[in-house]
Each structure stands twice: as C-alpha cells, then as structure tokens.
Amino acid sequence: MFEITFADLRYRYRQFLIAVIGAGLVLAMALLLSGLAGGFTAEIDRTVGGVGAQWWVLPDNAHSSITGSEVFPQSDAAVIARSPGVTRAAPLVIVLQQVARIGSQTSNVEVFGVQIGNLGDPAVTAGRPLSGAGQVVTDTGVGAALGTTITVGAMSLRVVGEVTDRSMLGGFPVVYMSLHDAQALAFGGRPLITEVVTRGTPATLPPGLAASGNQAIEQSVLTNLSGAISSINNSKIMMWVVAAMIVAALLYVSALQRVRDFAVLKALGSSSLALFVGLALQAVIVALAAAVFAMIISNFMFGLFKQPVAIPASAFATLPAIAVVVGLIASLVALRRATGADPAAAFG
Amino acid sequence: MPVSLSIKSLTVEFTSGGYKIRPLNGFSCDGDDGQLMVLLGPSGCGKTTLLSCLAGLLTPTSGSIHFNDEEITGLRGRALATYRRHTVGVVFQAFNLIPSLSARSNVMVPLRLAGASRKAARERATTLLAQVGLSERANYRPGQLSGGQQQRAAIARALVHDPPLVLADEPTAHLDYVQVEGVLRLLRDLARPGRMVVVATHDERITQLADKVVELTPHLPAEQREPREVTLGEGQFVFRQGDPSDLVYVVQSGEVEILREMGDGAEEHVTVIGPGGYFGELGPMLNLPRSASARALSATVLTGCSVQEFRSQRPGHLGQAAAQS
Structure with missing residues (x-):
C-alpha cells in the first residue's frame, strides 16, 4: 500500500x-x-546579563521590578558595597521610555545610567566605552552613528560607542550614559538611584531595600509583557x-x-x-x-x-x-x- | 478442475433517491465450465448488480449463488476476502486502473495486497502483460495508454491470481472497433476448461462470441394478445414497483392509485386513475420494470392489454406517454 x-x-x-x-x-x-x-x-536575558551583576538591590516596594519609579539615595550604594559578602557594587539609574532624537528622527529608548568602569558599564562592540559626561553608548537599534550627537530629554550627548542586542520591553533599545547624566535627566541632578547591582551576596542591607537575583529581575520585566x-x-x-x-x-x-x-x-x-x-x-x-x-x-x-x-x-x-x-x-x-x-x- | 455456476432466485433490493429499487427480481441461471457467458440487457436492467453479487462485493436481498458448489452468498469476513482475491477476477467498465501507477504496478496491486513479495509480483505482472501484448507499455501510466491498452492492463490485473471466474463489465464500452476486436479475442481465449468468463454488456454484437447468452430483460412476445379483464378488491395491487412489465391497463370502473414505495417503507402518492383512464404503458413499451405500484382504491375492473392492442385501440396515446409505467 x-x-x-x-x-x-x-x-x-x-x-x-x-x-x-x-x-x-x-x-x-x-x-x-x-x-x-x-x-x-x-x-531581557542579554540586557540584564550584560550588567554583569549577581544581585540587584531595589526598594522593598519595587517588588523586584526595574521598570518601576521607586528611588533611594545614592549613599546607600556605599553601605551596600561594604556589606559582608559583596565583592563589587555599583549604583544604577534606569529610566524607561525616554524619547531620543537622532537627527530628524525620534525613537523611544531605555536609559541606563552607569558608574563608569563599574558594573553596568557596557563592553562596546564598536567605538570606545564611556569616559565622562556628555557621552552615550547606544544599542545599534537606536540607529545613531558613532560620533553623532543625539538628544535625550533636554540633554545633547555624543555617541562614543555601540553595543548590540541590548533592549527591553519588546525591542526598545538601551542607551548607556554616565550616572550623573542620568541623574540630571531623571532627577534634576539629585543623587538618587533606582538600583544597586552587586557581585557577591550582600549579608545586610539598609532598611527598606531588598536584593533580587537576575532571574527574579528578568521575570519582573517579563510580567509586564505577559x-x-x-x-x-x-x-x-x-x-x-x-x-x-x-x-x-x-x-x-x-x-x-x-x-x-x-x-x-x-x-x-x-x-x-x-x-x-x-x-x-x-x-x-x-x-x-x-x-x-x-x-x-x-x-x-x-x-x-x-x-x-x-x-x-x-x-x-x-x-x-x-x-x-x-x-x-x-x-x-x-x-x-x-x-x-x-x-x-x-x-x- | 471443471467449474460451475448456479444462480437461484436472486433478488437485490436497495434504496436509491429515497425509492425502493429492485434491479434483480428472482433471477436464476446456470453456467458451465469453459463458457463465455454474456449477460445482455439495457442500462438499469441489473447486469452490473449481478456482477457485483458474483464478485462478492454485494450481498443480495435473497436467493443464492453457488460457484463450484460453494455458496458465495453465504461467505463472510476472511472467507469472502479470500474468494474475492483468489476465485474471481474483475474487469471494470471504466478500466479503473489506479492513475498514479504504471500498468505493471497496477497489475501488481492485487498480488501485493495478497502479501506477495515485490519481486514475485513484478515477475507475475510482467508475464501477464506480455500475455495481453502490453510488454512495451508496462511502465506507462494509464493516462499514457489508449483505451484498449488500459482494458488489456485491466484484464491482466484480473488474471493475477489465475481465477476460475472472470467477470467483465461492459468491456467494450469505451473502445473503438479496432480495440474492441483485440479485447474480445482476449476474453474469448480466457474462457477455457477450468475457467468461466461472464461478460455484462448491452452490445448485442458480443453475443456472436458467446457460448451462452442470458437476457436480463426478456423481450415480450411481439404478437398481439387478447385483452383480459382484471377484477380487484379494495387495497389489492395490480402490480408492484420493480415487477416485470407486461400489460397496459385501462380502468373500466373503480379507481386505481399510483404510488411509489420508498426505501423506509413509506408510500408516495403519485396520482389516481379513474374510469376511462389508463396506466402502466411505458414499462412494457421500454422493457423496464415497473417504476411505481398500482393499487385499487375500491372494487375495480380493469382491462389489461398488450402494447400492440393498446396502440390499435387508442392510436396516438402512447406517443404522449406521460402517465406512469
């Protein structure tokens, strides 16, 4: 048959x-x-993994979500860095859905304010890493060429480096800038942060803060996309x-x-x-x-x-x-x- | 081994379009070893139905078929499958070759279905195709063969198990006269001691080759017969749907209802014929079984007469033939 x-x-x-x-x-x-x-x-796995951290310290009421708007003083980052078990710690500012103007084009981007040379400062695939204020490293999805200037909020920033495959929330590209520039963009220059990322497990944390692993952070972002x-x-x-x-x-x-x-x-x-x-x-x-x-x-x-x-x-x-x-x-x-x-x- | 065929009182009844149809009604005949038997009759007379019964593909409503003293109508399950595979070979009207297979593969199919190895089936098919003169076209698909070549391939397929009974349904229906000759010669040669060939056809030319001709719709005697009076009580049938047709009836008194018997036992009223009216003329005219039943609605007197007598009494009436047969 x-x-x-x-x-x-x-x-x-x-x-x-x-x-x-x-x-x-x-x-x-x-x-x-x-x-x-x-x-x-x-x-989100690539973007969170690209930070290089093992633990993320956020306000308790953020419930492990890096897409919220809860902030805490930057001074807590130093306390956390001294916590037993922590080998390395860095403050972060994550500001979502900022409008970036590249030439005559606009696009929505996710801003990561990072301490230069510390956890979160991305390894570039083209150009050079961040070295000071007024600079950005962008995901290639932003579409800004190296050496050009983009505007995020009221700030004009020069593109010094590029990374690939760094995006969040369904393809919105990440723009990395210095912590101070991010604080100026989001908090009027006040010394506030949204996360502290660490390597090594913090034994103690300042009151009102809680640590979450990479997986919990990723899951909280995916919850927004469920x-x-x-x-x-x-x-x-x-x-x-x-x-x-x-x-x-x-x-x-x-x-x-x-x-x-x-x-x-x-x-x-x-x-x-x-x-x-x-x-x-x-x-x-x-x-x-x-x-x-x-x-x-x-x-x-x-x-x-x-x-x-x-x-x-x-x-x-x-x-x-x-x-x-x-x-x-x-x-x-x-x-x-x-x-x-x-x-x-x-x-x- | 000599073969014999005996068909006794075979009746087949089924439902078609909601109506009860009886293409075979008490049919009987016998066949002998080595015979080429031709079943002759027009379309719808039950030739194909009879072949289906002989092939073991259709169970009759009543009656029996014995082939070599084995009652085919009593076979079921595996025994019936064995009969179909090994005892009977069928040549279908429209060739019915599988269009996707080559002529050789078509001939191999029954063997493969019976469990023969591919090699053995191939060898047997090659031999049979050579016998029917189709060696050079063995690898062609049916669509690439002429009608005659397709029919020869179909005959080769029917012979794969060397069956003692070969059935052919209208084997010349789709062929031109050149191809007809080749196919008929082949079928004639197949009928030999140890085998019987039954051919169903409406082509009377084939009867010249036959050892036995069976007319499924016998011709009525042409001579004029005297009219006869028929008296019926209320509810009595003049004739039933499926009965052989013989006479035209004229109502002298009373009323006759014409009705159709449905497959589910229900009745479909057609019309009522009163005094002076007539019915049942088309059946005997066309040699068709009765397509409806006629039943007296009250005490009724009819005159039954032959078509010829009716024509002489009422010239022009049959030309309008609109009433029920």
Missing part, C-alpha cells in the same frame, strides 16, 4: 507542493511567533490549526478525487484500515515537508518583525512532532471517504 501512497504523492505533486508551501508558510509564522515570544525573554506573550502564543496555536486545515483541505480534495480508486482497491482486497493508513501517511509526509520548508524560510522572515526574534531550539525540535500531529488530525477528515468507500462502486 505504501507504494500506492508514494506513487500518488508523485502523481499529484503539484497539489501537494501547494499544500507544503501554504502549510509551510503558516508553520514558519508559528515558528517566528515562538521566536517573538522567545525574543522577549532573550532580550499579555503580549500570551497573545502571541495563542496566535501560534492558531497558526498550527490553520496549517492543519490546509493539509486537511488537501487530503479531503485528494480523497474525493480518489473515491473510485478506494472502491477499486477494496474490490481488489485492500482493507479500510490500509487505505486510511496510506492517507494518514500522505498527510504526515506533507506536514513534515511543510515543517522543513518552514524551518528554512523562517530564517528569511525575521525582517517582518521589529521586535527581537529568537526562535528557541526547542521550537525547531518540536516542530516535526507538531507536524506529525497536524498531519494525523488532518487525515481524519478523509477517514470516512477511505473507510466508507463501497467496493461495489468500482463497477459504477
């Missing part, structure tokens, strides 16, 4: 090719949506359903075209089960081919999204399994056509 299955695939290859491309495009979109959801995690991530995951499931429907439509049409063949095969001694297995195998082959096509073309479709897209390896690994399930579900629509074929109809 498998010979007939494969021969039919070759015979109707145009039909199957259209289904492979159609279902493949839909599965590629599903992969990209996985990548989009994964991108939210990957970007609605978007949920919507994306639901859309991804819809894509699988649409892929299944495309394969099912192909199978159904194919089964309708083959009703006489089924009757003849039954008249020649084939069982209903064997006919169904042949159809299911066709559906699985088409779905798997669509999955392979999706894996290939998804690499060329990243440009469809401005947000960071990081397709997890697990998505690639599970796609073939999903394709098999999609194929088997799709083949059920043709089940009745195959099993219900009346061998006497071969005479008709």
Whole structure:
C-alpha cells in the first residue's frame, strides 16, 4: 500500500507542493511567533546579563521590578558595597521610555545610567566605552552613528560607542550614559538611584531595600509583557490549526478525487484500515515537508518583525512532532471517504 | 478442475433517491465450465448488480449463488476476502486502473495486497502483460495508454491470481472497433476448461462470441394478445414497483392509485386513475420494470392489454406517454 501512497504523492505533486508551501508558510509564522515570544525573554536575558551583576538591590516596594519609579539615595550604594559578602557594587539609574532624537528622527529608548568602569558599564562592540559626561553608548537599534550627537530629554550627548542586542520591553533599545547624566535627566541632578547591582551576596542591607537575583529581575520585566506573550502564543496555536486545515483541505480534495480508486482497491482486497493508513501517511509526509520548508524560510522572515526574534531550539525540535500531529488530525477528515468507500462502486 | 455456476432466485433490493429499487427480481441461471457467458440487457436492467453479487462485493436481498458448489452468498469476513482475491477476477467498465501507477504496478496491486513479495509480483505482472501484448507499455501510466491498452492492463490485473471466474463489465464500452476486436479475442481465449468468463454488456454484437447468452430483460412476445379483464378488491395491487412489465391497463370502473414505495417503507402518492383512464404503458413499451405500484382504491375492473392492442385501440396515446409505467 505504501507504494500506492508514494506513487500518488508523485502523481499529484503539484497539489501537494501547494499544500507544503501554504502549510509551510503558516508553520514558519508559528515558528517566528515562538521566536517573538522567545525574543522577549532573550532580550531581557542579554540586557540584564550584560550588567554583569549577581544581585540587584531595589526598594522593598519595587517588588523586584526595574521598570518601576521607586528611588533611594545614592549613599546607600556605599553601605551596600561594604556589606559582608559583596565583592563589587555599583549604583544604577534606569529610566524607561525616554524619547531620543537622532537627527530628524525620534525613537523611544531605555536609559541606563552607569558608574563608569563599574558594573553596568557596557563592553562596546564598536567605538570606545564611556569616559565622562556628555557621552552615550547606544544599542545599534537606536540607529545613531558613532560620533553623532543625539538628544535625550533636554540633554545633547555624543555617541562614543555601540553595543548590540541590548533592549527591553519588546525591542526598545538601551542607551548607556554616565550616572550623573542620568541623574540630571531623571532627577534634576539629585543623587538618587533606582538600583544597586552587586557581585557577591550582600549579608545586610539598609532598611527598606531588598536584593533580587537576575532571574527574579528578568521575570519582573517579563510580567509586564505577559499579555503580549500570551497573545502571541495563542496566535501560534492558531497558526498550527490553520496549517492543519490546509493539509486537511488537501487530503479531503485528494480523497474525493480518489473515491473510485478506494472502491477499486477494496474490490481488489485492500482493507479500510490500509487505505486510511496510506492517507494518514500522505498527510504526515506533507506536514513534515511543510515543517522543513518552514524551518528554512523562517530564517528569511525575521525582517517582518521589529521586535527581537529568537526562535528557541526547542521550537525547531518540536516542530516535526507538531507536524506529525497536524498531519494525523488532518487525515481524519478523509477517514470516512477511505473507510466508507463501497467496493461495489468500482463497477459504477 | 471443471467449474460451475448456479444462480437461484436472486433478488437485490436497495434504496436509491429515497425509492425502493429492485434491479434483480428472482433471477436464476446456470453456467458451465469453459463458457463465455454474456449477460445482455439495457442500462438499469441489473447486469452490473449481478456482477457485483458474483464478485462478492454485494450481498443480495435473497436467493443464492453457488460457484463450484460453494455458496458465495453465504461467505463472510476472511472467507469472502479470500474468494474475492483468489476465485474471481474483475474487469471494470471504466478500466479503473489506479492513475498514479504504471500498468505493471497496477497489475501488481492485487498480488501485493495478497502479501506477495515485490519481486514475485513484478515477475507475475510482467508475464501477464506480455500475455495481453502490453510488454512495451508496462511502465506507462494509464493516462499514457489508449483505451484498449488500459482494458488489456485491466484484464491482466484480473488474471493475477489465475481465477476460475472472470467477470467483465461492459468491456467494450469505451473502445473503438479496432480495440474492441483485440479485447474480445482476449476474453474469448480466457474462457477455457477450468475457467468461466461472464461478460455484462448491452452490445448485442458480443453475443456472436458467446457460448451462452442470458437476457436480463426478456423481450415480450411481439404478437398481439387478447385483452383480459382484471377484477380487484379494495387495497389489492395490480402490480408492484420493480415487477416485470407486461400489460397496459385501462380502468373500466373503480379507481386505481399510483404510488411509489420508498426505501423506509413509506408510500408516495403519485396520482389516481379513474374510469376511462389508463396506466402502466411505458414499462412494457421500454422493457423496464415497473417504476411505481398500482393499487385499487375500491372494487375495480380493469382491462389489461398488450402494447400492440393498446396502440390499435387508442392510436396516438402512447406517443404522449406521460402517465406512469
């Protein structure tokens, strides 16, 4: 029976090719949506990890969130630095959703005010690191060339260096500047900070502060995106359903075209089960081919999204399994056509 | 081993379009070893239904078929599957080759379904295709073969298990006269001791080759018969749907209801014929079974006459043939 299955695939290859491309495009979109959801995690992982800290000290009422507006005196950073267990500590100012003007363009950026040379000061991929006031190191997503001047709030700052893949909250690029410039931007120059980051675990903390690990910090940021991530995951499931429907439509049409063949095969001694297995195998082959096509073309479709897209390896690994399930579900629509074929109809 | 076929009182009844249809009604016939038997009749007379029963693909409503003393109508499950695979080979009307397979692969299909190895099936198919003169076209798909070549491939497929009973449904229906000759010669040669070939056709030319011709719709005697009076009580049937047609009826007194019997046992009223009216003329004219039933609604007297007699009594009426047959 498998010979007939494969021969039919070759015979109707145009039909199957259209289904492979159609279902493949839909599965590629599903992969990209996985990548989009994964991108939210990957970007915050890179940005938080890029600070180089093990612990983040924030006000108690911030509940580990670096996207809030709670502040505390910069002097606490020195207290925390002296805490037993801490080998290194640095104050940070994180100011969200600032409008940056680059030439005639504007874009929203996340500002990280860092102590130059300390934790949080980024390692640049082009240009040079921060060395004083009036300078910024920008993520390439900002789109500002080295040596140009950008305006953040009322401050004009020169781009001295670039970093890559540093963004938050769904693709908003990070701009690094000196702590003093960030304090001038956000607090009118008052010595306030939003976090202290440390290496080594602080044994004691000033009253009203609490330490959180990198994972808790990342999770708090992702909580802000949970609605978007949920919507994306639901859309991804819809894509699988649409892929299944495309394969099912192909199978159904194919089964309708083959009703006489089924009757003849039954008249020649084939069982209903064997006919169904042949159809299911066709559906699985088409779905798997669509999955392979999706894996290939998804690499060329990243440009469809401005947000960071990081397709997890697990998505690639599970796609073939999903394709098999999609194929088997799709083949059920043709089940009745195959099993219900009346061998006497071969005479008709 | 000599083969024999015996069909006794075979009736097949099924529902089509909601109506109860009886394409075979108490059909009986016998066949002998080595015979080429031709089942002759127009479309709808039950030829294909009979072949389906002989092939073990359709269970009759009543009656029996014995082939080599084995009652086919009593076979079920594995025994029936074995009968279909090994005892009977079928050549379908529209060839019914699998379009995606080559001629050779089509011939291999029944063998592979029966569990033969690919190599053995291939060798057998190659041999059979050579026998039907199709060696050079063995690797072509049906769409690349002429009608005659497709029919020969279908015959080769029917012979893979060397069956003692070969059935062919309208084997010349889609062929031109050149191809017809080749296919008929092949079928004629297949009928030999140890095998019987049954061909269903409406093509009377084939009867010249037959050892036995069975007409499924016998011609009514052409001679004029005397009209006869029929008296019926209320509720009595003049004839039932599916009955053979013989006479045209003229109502002398009383009323007759024409009705159709549905598959679910219900009745569909068609019309009522009163005194002076007539019914049942198309059936005997066209050699078709009754397409409806006729039932007396009260004490009724009818005159039943042949088509010829009716024509002579009411010239021009049958040309308008609008009433029920």
